[in-house]
Amino acid sequence: MSGSPRVERPVDLRLFPLEVVLFPGAELPLRVFESRYRQLVAECVDEGAPFGVVLIAEGESVGDAGVQPRSVGTTARILAQRTDPGGDILLSTVGERRFAIRELHRDRPYLRAEVDYPEEHGRASAEAARAARADYAELIRLRAAIVGGYERDPSLPADDGALADRLAWEGASIAEPRDLQGVLEALDVGERLRRAAPILAGMLEAARELESLVASRRLAGRERFN
Known part of the structure; x- marks a missing residue:
């Protein structure tokens, strides 16, 4: 119907839980050494896709299989990557869009989720x-x-x-x-x-x-x- 708000369908997003809160427009360097996140990076590079950075809500660390992320995060776009002498992947990324997790999935080595992109509203005085x-x-x-x-x-x-x-x-x-x-x-x-x-x-x-x-x-x- 004319005038109805446009609603984006949920999209599948790979997640990288971290002990950091990323914001749109912010640059975030990352060192990737775990095999599951190396896989995530490789897939994102192959597809030209972003991944989602989410703050860890529950869990011991990034490597905790049962880690629980917060429900709102920011997509990160890979700008550049290189491999250091020790084999770790060094990424340059930038935050792009806020997203909200609608459904979390644990069917891959890394977390993924169905997410949508909520729109901001209102204004400051x-x-x-x-x-x-x-x-x-x-x-x-x-x-x-x-x-x-x-x-x-x-x-x-x-x-x-x-x-x-x-x-x-x-x-x-x-x-x-x-x-x-x-x-x-x-x-x-x-x-x-x-x-x-x-x-x-x-x-x-x-x-x-x-x-x-x-x-x-x-x-x-x-x-x-x-």
Whole structure:
């Protein structure tokens, strides 16, 4: 019927459970050494297909046969691969699309699932978007200053949803996986940016402290030579 929303049929997707939350647009290097994931990579390369990166919800490790993934992940596209001297496969990948698992299958050496691709909706408030952009621009300038550079006009994502994704990915080293997963699972753009805000605040606080320390050391160094 005209005007009805388009619904994508579920598709089959190979899964790579990891202790990491991947976001659309983020680059993720991977070292692959298990035979089952070597098979997964070979099949994806042969078909030109992506695979799904999902956070481990239950299980001891990536190699646990009974591992249980979270229900929302991100597809990863293989950009390049090479084999190191030890035989491990080194991948360069980039996140593409959020997906939601509808049915999980364990009939192959690796996990696979029937997934669909949910659409984001809603929008962030103008106030929240302005605040996030101002804080992120400050963060970029602080990072440049820390290494002795200067960033006059930082490049920021135009889309609020993409901005939230970038903030979460850049904050992966200081944020808990469950908080990052919360950002990934938020299809409402306003809610996603709200969930990413504490991550941005943590990065900004750390950058301010480091920039202050670096500036003090530089000043002390100049004073010693005067």
